[in-house]
Amino acid sequence: MTPAPAPADFSDWDALLTLIRRSFAEMDGIIDPPSSAHRLTPQSLAAKARSEHLYLCGTPLTGCAFFAPRPDALYIGKLAIAPDAQRSGLGRAFIAAAETLARRLTLPKLQLETRIELTGNHAAFAALGFVKTAQKAHPGFTRPTSITMEKPLDPDYL
Numbered sequence: 001m002t003p004a005p006a007p008a009d010f011s012d013w014d015a016l017l018t019l020i021r022r023s024f025a026e027m028d029g030i031i032d033p034p035s036s037a038h039r040l041t042p043q044s045l046a047a048k049a050r051s052e053h054l055y056l057c058g059t060p061l062t063g064c065a066f067f068a069p070r071p072d073a074l075y076i077g078k079l080a081i082a083p084d085a086q087r088s089g090l091g092r093a094f095i096a097a098a099e100t101l102a103r104r105l106t107l108p109k110l111q112l113e114t115r116i117e118l119t120g121n122h123a124a125f126a127a128l129g130f131v132k133t134a135q136k137a138h139p140g141f142t143r144p145t146s147i148t149m150e151k152p153l154d155p156d157y158l
Contacts, residue, residue: 001062001090003097006054012061013042019061020045023080031115033138033145037078052077055097057090065094067101073111073150074102095128095151102153110151116144125149 017040024037048054048066057063065079076098081090098110114121116135130149138145 001057001093003055003057003063003065003090003094006049006056010049010054010056013045015061016045016056016064017042019064019082020078020080022083023086026083027115027118031117031145033141048078053101055094057093058082058085063090063094065098067098069105069107070111072107073109074098074105074107076110076112079112091124092128099151099153107153108155109153111148112150113146113148115146122147122149125151 020037020040024035027035051068053067053069055065055067061082062085063079063081066077068075068077076095079091079094081088081094095110102108102110110130111133112125112130114125122132126149128151130151132147133150134148135144136146136148137143
């Protein structure tokens, strides 16, 4: 399966919300504060897709990611893979799709955030070429709650 931009007529926001919540469910009780996935609605996802690049994979939906251009990076958000498809290479395929889009937009790097407690995610992203560049605390927290990771793209291919 290869991730691709969502079709212009995509409208199954309920299925997309279900995919994201199923994918992020393993974090419940592990991360604090709880995932923002709990605050998503079909309407907020549709609005997000109007301002960002939504990529999808599979029928029924197996994976998704939102790619948001920033001044100096392509931000990867809500990368979600169905639990039964995790560790199948699909996450790597979404990162490759992000790299292609970033190059098309002439952005020099990819950027994402992952929770401090999710050390498996840190390792998985590091294996894909991401490095930790910052950490931050969510509002109301005095300890770091997330880290920022970036992957520089080869300037010869921008």
